[in-house]
Amino acid sequence: MATLAELEVEAKACTRCPLASGRTKVVFGVGDPHADLMLVGEGPGRDEDLAGEPFVGRSGKLLDRLVGEEMGLRRSELYIANVVKCRPPGNRDPRPEEIAACRPYLESQVDLISPRVIVTLGKFASQVLLDTTDGITRLRGRTYPYRGGTLVPTFHPAAALRGGDEVVAKMRADLVRAKRALNAPRPASPAPPTVPAPTLFPGVPA
Numbered sequence: 568m569a570t571l572a573e574l575e576v577e578a579k580a581c582t583r584c585p586l587a588s589g590r591t592k593v594v595f596g597v598g599d600p601h602a603d604l605m606l607v608g609e610g611p612g613r614d615e616d617l618a619g620e621p622f623v624g625r626s627g628k629l630l631d632r633l634v635g636e637e638m639g640l641r642r643s644e645l646y647i648a649n650v651v652k653c654r655p656p657g658n659r660d661p662r663p664e665e666i667a668a669c670r671p672y673l674e675s676q677v678d679l680i681s682p683r684v685i686v687t688l689g690k691f692a693s694q695v696l697l698d699t700t701d702g703i704t705r706l707r708g709r710t711y712p713y714r715g716g717t718l719v720p721t722f723h724p725a726a727a728l729r730g731g732d733e734v735v736a737k738m739r740a741d742l743v744r745a746k747r748a749l750n751a752p753r754p755a756s757p758a759p760p761t762v763p764a765p766t767l768f769p770g771v772p773a
C-alpha cells in the first residue's frame with residue numbers, strides 16, 4: 568500500500584471525477600499522520616478550496632473551538648479530511664458518483680492513519696463510512712465499532728452555525744462521547760481460531 572504522502576501526491580493530480588475541473592486546490596487532509604482522532608467532513612468549501620486545507624473558514628473555527636473545549640485537543644494533534652477532496656461548485660452536495668470516485672482516498676487514509684476514534688461531521692461522511700442511508704439525526708447520539716476503533720457521528724459544524732445553541736450542545740455531547748471512546752481501551756480483536764494439535768497416529772494422542 569502507498570504511504571500517506573504518496574497518496575497525497577496521487578490525489579493532487581487526480582482527475583477521476585468531474586470535480587477536478589472546477590477546483591483551485593485539492594484538499595487532501597491535514598494533521599498528525601499517527602493521530603488517535605480523525606475528523607471526516609463532507610468536502611471543501613470556498614475557503615478550503617483556496618487554502619488547500621480542510622475546515623479553515625467559519626465552521627472550521629467553530630470546530631477547532633469545540634474540539635479544544637470538549638476534548639482538549641489542538642488541530643495539530645488530530646487528522647482532518649473530507650469525503651471528497653475537491654470543491655463541488657457553489658458548495659452543492661457531492662454527487663453519488665463523485666463520492667464513489669473519491670472514496671478510495673478516504674478509505675486508504677483511514678487504513679494508513681488507523682485512528683482509535685473517527686468523528687464523522689454531518690450526513691455525508693456518516694453515511695459513507697457507516698454504509699447507510701440513515702440521516703445524521705438518527706445516526707448521532709451513539710458510537711459504532713469501526714475497523715478496530717470507534718466511529719462517532721455528529722453534525723457538520725456548518726449545521727451548528729445555522730442551528731445555534733441546540734445543535735452546538737448536541738455536538739458538544741458527541742465530542743464528549745468521542746473523548747470517552749478515545750480514553751477507552753481499543754476493542755479487542757477477535758481471537759484467532761483454535762487449531763487442534765495434529766494427531767500423528769490415529770488413536771494415539773499427539
Ligand code: SF4
Pocket residue numbers: 578581582583584585586587593651652653665668669
Ligand atoms: S473529488 Fe476526489 S476523485 Fe474527484 S477529482 Fe477530486 S480527488 Fe479525484
